Amino acid sequence: MADQEDQPPVGDRNPYASASRWRHQESTSYAAYAAAQRQDQSDTGALAEFLNSSRIDPETRPDTGTNGVTHTPIVISGEGRANTMTNEIVCGPLLNYRGMCDNIWRGSALIVVKGGGEIPATPPTLLLRRVGSVDGRAFVPMSGPDASPDVEGAQHIDGVPTADTVPDENAEPRLIAATCLYSNPTYTFWAFDLHVEMEASELKFEYTIPEHNYISTSKPRTNSFFVPASTESMRVMFHSCNGFSVGTDEEAWSGPALWNDVNRRHKEAPFHAMIGGGDQIYMDSIRVNGPLAEWTSIQNPTRRGKYPFPETLRKACDTYYLENYIRWYNTPPFCIANGQIPQLNIWDDHDIIDGFGSYTDAFMRCDVFRGIGGTAHKYYLLFQHHLPPPPSTYTTDTHATTVGGDARQGFDPAQVVDTYVAPSKTETEMGYILGPKPGPYVAEHSVSVYARLGARMAFLGIDARTERTRHQVNYPETYKLIFDRVSAELAAAKHAGQPITHLMILLGVPIAYPRLSWLENIFSSPLMGPAKFLNRRFGFGGSFFNKFDGSVDLLDDLDDHWTARTHKSERKYLIESLQEVAGAHNARITILSGDVHLAAVGRFYSDVRLRIPARADKRYMPNIISSAIVNKPPPAAVANLIAHRNKVHHLDKKTDETLLTFFDKPPGGKKKGAKNNHMTMPSRNYAILTENSPRNFVRPNAEAGAAGEEGAAQSFVKSHPKKKDGLLALHEGEAGSGTGHRAASSQHGKAHDGSLDICIRVEIDQSDSEGKTQGYGLTVPVLEYTAPGSSSSSSSSSNSGSRRSSRAS
Numbered sequence: 048m049a050d051q052e053d054q055p056p057v058g059d060r061n062p063y064a065s066a067s068r069w070r071h072q073e074s075t076s077y078a079a080y081a082a083a084q085r086q087d088q089s090d091t092g093a094l095a096e097f098l099n100s101s102r103i104d105p106e107t108r109p110d111t112g113t114n115g116v117t118h119t120p121i122v123i124s125g126e127g128r129a130n131t132m133t134n135e136i137v138c139g140p141l142l143n144y145r146g147m148c149d150n151i152w153r154g155s156a157l158i159v160v161k162g163g164g165e166i167p168a169t170p171p172t173l174l175l176r177r178v179g180s181v182d183g184r185a186f187v188p189m190s191g192p193d194a195s196p197d198v199e200g201a202q203h204i205d206g207v208p209t210a211d212t213v214p215d216e217n218a219e220p221r222l223i224a225a226t227c228l229y230s231n232p233t234y235t236f237w238a239f240d241l242h243v244e245m246e247a248s249e250l251k252f253e254y255t256i257p258e259h260n261y262i263s264t265s266k267p268r269t270n271s272f273f274v275p276a277s278t279e280s281m282r283v284m285f286h287s288c289n290g291f292s293v294g295t296d297e298e299a300w301s302g303p304a305l306w307n308d309v310n311r312r313h314k315e316a317p318f319h320a321m322i323g324g325g326d327q328i329y330m331d332s333i334r335v336n337g338p339l340a341e342w343t344s345i346q347n348p349t350r351r352g353k354y355p356f357p358e359t360l361r362k363a364c365d366t367y368y369l370e371n372y373i374r375w376y377n378t379p380p381f382c383i384a385n386g387q388i389p390q391l392n393i394w395d396d397h398d399i400i401d402g403f404g405s406y407t408d409a410f411m412r413c414d415v416f417r418g419i420g421g422t423a424h425k426y427y428l429l430f431q432h433h434l435p436p437p438p439s440t441y442t443t444d445t446h447a448t449t450v451g452g453d454a455r456q457g458f459d460p461a462q463v464v465d466t467y468v469a470p471s472k473t474e475t476e477m478g479y480i481l482g483p484k485p486g487p488y489v490a491e492h493s494v495s496v497y498a499r500l501g502a503r504m505a506f507l508g509i510d511a512r513t514e515r516t517r518h519q520v521n522y523p524e525t526y527k528l529i530f531d532r533v534s535a536e537l538a539a540a541k542h543a544g545q546p547i548t549h550l551m552i553l554l555g556v557p558i559a560y561p562r563l564s565w566l567e568n569i570f571s572s573p574l575m576g577p578a579k580f581l582n583r584r585f586g587f588g589g590s591f592f593n594k595f596d597g598s599v600d601l602l603d604d605l606d607d608h609w610t611a612r613t614h615k616s617e618r619k620y621l622i623e624s625l626q627e628v629a630g631a632h633n634a635r636i637t638i639l640s641g642d643v644h645l646a647a648v649g650r651f652y653s654d655v656r657l658r659i660p661a662r663a664d665k666r667y668m669p670n671i672i673s674s675a676i677v678n679k680p681p682p683a684a685v686a687n688l689i690a691h692r693n694k695v696h697h698l699d700k701k702t703d704e705t706l707l708t709f710f711d712k713p714p715g716g717k718k719k720g721a722k723n724n725h726m727t728m729p730s731r732n733y734a735i736l737t738e739n740s741p742r743n744f745v746r747p748n749a750e751a752g753a754a755g756e757e758g759a760a761q762s763f764v765k766s767h768p769k770k771k772d773g774l775l776a777l778h779e780g781e782a783g784s785g786t787g788h789r790a791a792s793s794q795h796g797k798a799h800d801g802s803l804d805i806c807i808r809v810e811i812d813q814s815d816s817e818g819k820t821q822g823y824g825l826t827v828p829v830l831e832y833t834a835p836g837s838s839s840s841s842s843s844s845s846n847s848g849s850r851r852s853s854r855a856s
């Protein structure tokens with residue numbers, strides 16, 4: 048925590064410093080004096096001249112970053128500018144989780160303040176207070192207006208752990224000064240780095256932003272968050288598609304009602320992190336009631352593709368993206384959660400615009416799409432990652448910003464007038480995995496995220512949008528960087544005696560999902576040519592064709608899917624690479640996905656004829672599909688069609704895949720799909736993932752409690768009466784999955800075998816503003832895999848099924 052300390056100026060000791068090395072952190076006088084000494088901006092014109100004189104053109108500056116990422120210098124322009132900044136918070140605080148290292152939990156809080164101009168000598172401060180430790184968790188049902196809604200006949204988490212906080216009366220608050228990420232004359236972004244030490248018990252912290260007013264009447268003035276015990280993994284919430292598509296009747300869907308359910312359950316048993324699987328915000332309205340309305344109204348796709356993106360349009364789009372973020376992140380009840388539950392986000396197409404990356408290459412390279420891609424990336428970094436943006440984005444007025452290929456976005460002096468941009472952070476400083484070269488349509492590097500989630504869990508979020516085209520999701524070089532980093536992290540954790548047993552992989556689009564290639568063939572067929580011509584000339588077909596490149600509107604969604612024929616080889620490579628990671632590090636991989644606006648559970652697994660128990664199967668990887676938490680679901684007929692197309696597919700000679708029969712009955716008794724559809728749920732939803740802490744669990748060995756190889760094989764066959772049908776439960780954790788499963792009850796996360804409980808919370812009634820949900824559960828076992836020919840010492844503690852697995856595989 049030493050990096051939180053404000054050091055006294057050299058040669059001029061701070062008169063407000065205390066004899067205690069920590070006590071001066073709480074002194075506002077100390078912080079004000081230290082900040083003034085550091086910045087001393089009595090002559091802003093001279094400072095601006097100095098900073099700008101040190102700028103090196105982006106095309107010629109040396110490579111001082113990591114993996115080709117350059118370090119952007121500070122930019123200040125203007126002389127003698129007035130400081131128009133106020134103490135009005137227009138957005139935030141927004142809480143992020145960055146990771147943990149040496150038992151230190153690292154996160155950040157972001158606020159957006161009205162006004163900008165000259166950066167003040169005294170930045171805003173955040174007051175962080177350790178409330179106390181959480182002493183034991185008893186599953187006690189809540190009462191009163193905040194109680195979890197009870198559904199007749201439903202087995203769900205109606206009494207999740209209630210936190211009994213033991214107050215720490217001796218803990219003194221810490222004062223943390225903000226760092227400015229970005230400032231223009233309208234708004235200023237301030238970030239607070241939060242580093243706290245993990246302890247033997249779960250901890251609760253509260254934080255406030257003193258002497259600041261909130262424009263939002265819904266945002267709490269005092270926020271809190273929880274840090275897990277150093278020996279425990281995090282309780283995680285996963286969501287996606289957090290917004291409405293254009294034209295949706297938001298009132299008919301009770302707005303973002305499911306966030307009420309999230310907040311209730313967080314109050315009962317706090318989430319340590321919430322993972323955003325993409326589409327954290329919907330920007331599609333920019334083409335309807337925003338600055339792209341005129342461009343969208345052009346009927347001819349060729350003329351639309353040649354439309355320029357001048358500075359006037361860039362500035363209008365920049366304002367639109369910024370204001371839309373402020374509006375949505377201030378919307379209750381979502382705004383209650385985003386300042387209390389640390390976020391880990393990866394973006395997807397709607398964070399930019401619908402289908403970005405999956406239209407034809409020629410259209411994706413048009414000026415307007417490249418322009419909004421850069422603008423969306425700018426505010427994605429600021430709002431969702433708390434990182435400084437590039438100083439410039441694409442505009443046709445400045446040639447330097449239009450350079451593509453392997454070059455990053457060039458510099459445009461017009462965009463930094465009366466603007467401050469903080470130096471960009473290196474890969475090491477961020478802790479993220481940056482792509483080796485810019486994307487094809489957004490001239491910036493992809494940002495993938497690796498973070499440890501407590502004692503035995505870890506997270507890998509793969510940026511599958513920055514480098515995406517119709518024919519690729521990520522560059523091969525990017526995959527190498529990602530898997531090298533993950534392997535190094537898992538190996539280091541094992542070497543430190545704290546191995547990762549569950550690794551969550553975030554892929555925004557489902558990867559274990561039914562094929563829809565027959566629809567692709569129809570929509571891309573030459574037979575569609577005459578209809579496309581009539582659409583271009585006379586508007587024939589209406590909304591059946593998209594407003595961008597004139598193709599069938601659903602085609603970009605199909606091309607987005609991992610199961611699209613254009614992504615077939617890349618998909619196979621990715622799954623096989625994940626299998627190798629799982630086997631090499633004995634880590635169970637669970638894939639998280641959203642995008643499709645329905646809930647389902649897909650799985651990859653070893654062909655059942657190999658008779659490998661799931662506990663010993665490195666190929667067993669469930670794909671938890673949870674979408675959407677806000678957007679409306681597809682019609683029941685679409686969900687039924689997808690379920691009907693579900694088959695047992697063969698990825699390779701040893702790996703099969705299919706959806707699990709999971710939804711045993713409709714939520715709250717309300718019909719959502721066909722009676723025979725138990726695989727896809729067309730209703731809004733989110734997911735909860737909790738490790739069953741292995742505090743009292745001892746793995747069986749061949750000498751004690753194991754049934755032996757013959758017994759393991761018999762047990763496996765008994766659970767698979769149809770030995771070729773992976774639609775049935777593959778292991779005990781899938782047996783009885785659905786509303787009656789333990790993971791969907793008050794026993795969620797209470798076992799002690801190291802497995803992972805998963806509960807998908809499904810909305811019961813769209814007209815209910817309280818967002819009542821029904822739980823559907825399953826459990827993912829730990830992995831006990833022994834590589835063929837391995838003489839690992841861990842074999843003595845592996846069960847007999849593991850030894851059979853290694854021979855069969």
